Amino acid sequence: MAPRPAMSHSSAFLLRSPSSSSSSAAASAGGGPDADGAAYALLVLNQRLPRFAHLLWDRAQVRVCADGGANRVFDGMPELFPGEDPDEVRRRYKPDVIKGDLDSIRPEVKEYYSNMGTKIVDESHDQDTTDLHKCVTFITENLDIPNKSNLCILALGALGGRFDHEMGNINVLHTFPNNKIILLSDDCLIFLLPRTHTHNIQIERSIEGPHCGLIPIGAPSGTTTTTGLKWNLDNTSMSFGGLISTSNIVKDESVTITSDSDLIWTISLRDHS
Numbered sequence: 657m658a659p660r661p662a663m664s665h666s667s668a669f670l671l672r673s674p675s676s677s678s679s680s681a682a683a684s685a686g687g688g689p690d691a692d693g694a695a696y697a698l699l700v701l702n703q704r705l706p707r708f709a710h711l712l713w714d715r716a717q718v719r720v721c722a723d724g725g726a727n728r729v730f731d732g733m734p735e736l737f738p739g740e741d742p743d744e745v746r747r748r749y750k751p752d753v754i755k756g757d758l759d760s761i762r763p764e765v766k767e768y769y770s771n772m773g774t775k776i777v778d779e780s781h782d783q784d785t786t787d788l789h790k791c792v793t794f795i796t797e798n799l800d801i802p803n804k805s806n807l808c809i810l811a812l813g814a815l816g817g818r819f820d821h822e823m824g825n826i827n828v829l830h831t832f833p834n835n836k837i838i839l840l841s842d843d844c845l846i847f848l849l850p851r852t853h854t855h856n857i858q859i860e861r862s863i864e865g866p867h868c869g870l871i872p873i874g875a876p877s878g879t880t881t882t883t884g885l886k887w888n889l890d891n892t893s894m895s896f897g898g899l900i901s902t903s904n905i906v907k908d909e910s911v912t913i914t915s916d917s918d919l920i921w922t923i924s925l926r927d928h929s
């Protein structure tokens with residue numbers, strides 16, 4: 657296989673104190689870019705907020721709700737602060753943008769955030785792309801977002817739930833292969849490993865692993881080689897109907913992956929509740 661440039665990946669954005677990789681789970685309020693200097697945009701989808709949603713919110717460069725995701729922020733953020741006045745909590749967690757076909761956001765939620773100055777982008781004319789797709793387009797095309805080319809996109813609530821939505825969300829990873837997009841749930845995260853690069857994934861053991869998978873969703877892979885896993889691939893083919901790497905285990909501090917096809921990487925998140 658021809659040599660190709662390296663791309664590194666880290667889930668340090670989930671660390672409580674991103675500068676120290678020995679610290680434990682899920683981010684605290686801090687402000688500013690995450691661990692490895694990679695700033696991120698937070699995208700909230702229409703599923704129950706993960707337990708660490710408010711912590712990621714505090715450090716995001718920009719916060720976008722995909723249609724009904726706005727209901728989840730409106731209802732869910734106060735639930736993460738049970739002792740506090742719900743309205744006070746809501747005022748602290750104001751989305752910058754709500755975008756989608758707007759058939760799921762409740763009218764009172766739309767009015768509430770509109771009155772607070774949130775930008776509402778109605779794309780109800782487009783019934784061919786998902787709300788997640790619309791929001792990723794917004795982030796990649798919006799000139800007002802600083803440092804956009806380095807911006808990672810964290811999509812909360814993208815996994816678990818309806819299978820058609822999950823597949824639509826994974827399709828967005830393949831539609832925007834040049835953008836770093838991470839789909840998150842309470843239980844795991846996934847992202848795309850474009851075939852154009854070799855990949856070096858830093859494992860944050862306090863918050864992720866040990867279960868992981870390497871899956872050729874878009875197309876079969878003729879050859880994939882890995883290091884750092886319990887069951888490594890060595891110039892191995894993967895396809896649906898044949899071998900795909902599920903229920904694998906991370907062994908080392910970093911995992912390297914090279915493949916002739918785009919692959920989906922997934923790793924479990926540890927339960928810190």
Ligand SMILES: Nc1ncnc2c1ncn2[C@@H]1O[C@H](COP(=O)(O)OP(=O)(O)OP(=O)(O)O)[C@@H](O)[C@H]1O
Nearest residue numbers: 701702722723724760786787788814817818821822
């Ligand atoms: N159950 C789910 N599982 C995974 N992702 C979801 C789920 N529900 C919503 N999403 C994500 O949140 C986004 C916004 O959801 P919303 O329910 O507002 O979309 P929608 O277009 O109204 O959905 P639909 O009309 O298909 O029910 C979706 O584009 C999708 O990316």
Ligand SMILES: Cc1ncc(C[n+]2csc(CCO)c2C)c(N)n1
Nearest residue numbers: 756757758782783784785786787824
């Ligand atoms: C072949 C095909 N299948 C499904 C849809 C429906 N659809 C896909 S994305 C979307 C918007 C959801 O907010 C809707 C309604 C379509 N247009 N074309």
